[in-house]
Amino acid sequence: MPFVRRLLMRIATICLLLSTSIGAADEIFVAVASNFAATLKAIATRFEAASGHKIHISTGATGKQYAQIRHGAPFDVFFAADSRRPQLLESEGFALPGSRFTYALGKLVLWSPEAAYVDSHGKVLRNGKFRQLAMANPRLAPYGKAAREVLQAMGLWQRLQDRIVRGENIGQAFQFVQSGNAELGLVAWSQIRRDGQPVPGSYWNIPGNLYSPIEQQAVMLKPSLAAREFVAFVKSREARALIHDAGYDLP
Structure with a gap:
C-alpha cells in the first residue's frame, strides 16, 4: 500500500506539472505591416x-490597422x-x-520582374515606356507615402497620375507587379531581396534623400506577459x- 500511495502521488505530481506547463502557454495576437x-x-x-506560446498574425496596411486598434x-x-501610428496610439492611450x-x-x-527593364538611376520613370506603375496607398501605407515623396522629388507625381495603380498596402x-498587371512598382527592398541569391528582374535602389526615413516601430497594446516575452x-x-537578412537596416 505505501508503494501504491507513493506511485499515485508521483502520478498526481506529474499531472500537475503537465497541466501547469500547458497552462503557461499563451496566445499572442499581433498586427503587422x-x-x-x-x-x-x-x-x-x-x-x-x-x-x-502561439502567435496569431494579422497583416495589413499600417493606417488601416491603426484605425482597427482604435x-x-x-x-x-x-x-x-512607420513611427507615427505607434506614437499616436501611445499618446491617445491605446498603447x-x-x-x-x-x-x-x-x-x-x-x-x-523583367530583366534590364529598370536602369540603375530610375530613368525609366522619366522616359514613360510603361503603362502602369504600382505603389501602396500614401494615405494608408508608409511605403506609399515614401513612393509619393520620390515621385514628387523627381517632378513626376502629377505627370504620372493616370499611370499609377494603388494597392491598399505594399503587399x-x-x-500588381509580380502578376504582370503593372510593369513597374515602388516596393520594399525586403520584398524582392533573396539572401544569397540574385534579385529577380531589375531594380533601382532609390537614394534615401528622395524620401523620408521609413522608421518602422512596434508598440505593446496590452500588458500580457507572453507578449512581453515575444517583444523581448x-x-x-x-x-x-533575421531582420537584417530580410533586407532591413537595423536601428
Whole structure:
C-alpha cells in the first residue's frame, strides 16, 4: 500500500506539472505591416518553438490597422511600417507607455520582374515606356507615402497620375507587379531581396534623400506577459539577424 500511495502521488505530481506547463502557454495576437509579415512569421516560428506560446498574425496596411486598434481590435502588439501610428496610439492611450521601439529601417526600390527593364538611376520613370506603375496607398501605407515623396522629388507625381495603380498596402502593390498587371512598382527592398541569391528582374535602389526615413516601430497594446516575452525575443540578437537578412537596416 505505501508503494501504491507513493506511485499515485508521483502520478498526481506529474499531472500537475503537465497541466501547469500547458497552462503557461499563451496566445499572442499581433498586427503587422504587410512589408514585414514574412519576416515576422519567421521570427514567430522560432519564438513558438522556444516558448510554447502561439502567435496569431494579422497583416495589413499600417493606417488601416491603426484605425482597427482604435476601434477595439484585440491585438497585443502592433508592428507598424512607420513611427507615427505607434506614437499616436501611445499618446491617445491605446498603447502601453514606454513600450514603443524601432525594430527595422525600411528601404524603397523601383522594381520590375523583367530583366534590364529598370536602369540603375530610375530613368525609366522619366522616359514613360510603361503603362502602369504600382505603389501602396500614401494615405494608408508608409511605403506609399515614401513612393509619393520620390515621385514628387523627381517632378513626376502629377505627370504620372493616370499611370499609377494603388494597392491598399505594399503587399498588394508588389502583387500588381509580380502578376504582370503593372510593369513597374515602388516596393520594399525586403520584398524582392533573396539572401544569397540574385534579385529577380531589375531594380533601382532609390537614394534615401528622395524620401523620408521609413522608421518602422512596434508598440505593446496590452500588458500580457507572453507578449512581453515575444517583444523581448524580437529585440534579441537572433531575431535582429533575421531582420537584417530580410533586407532591413537595423536601428
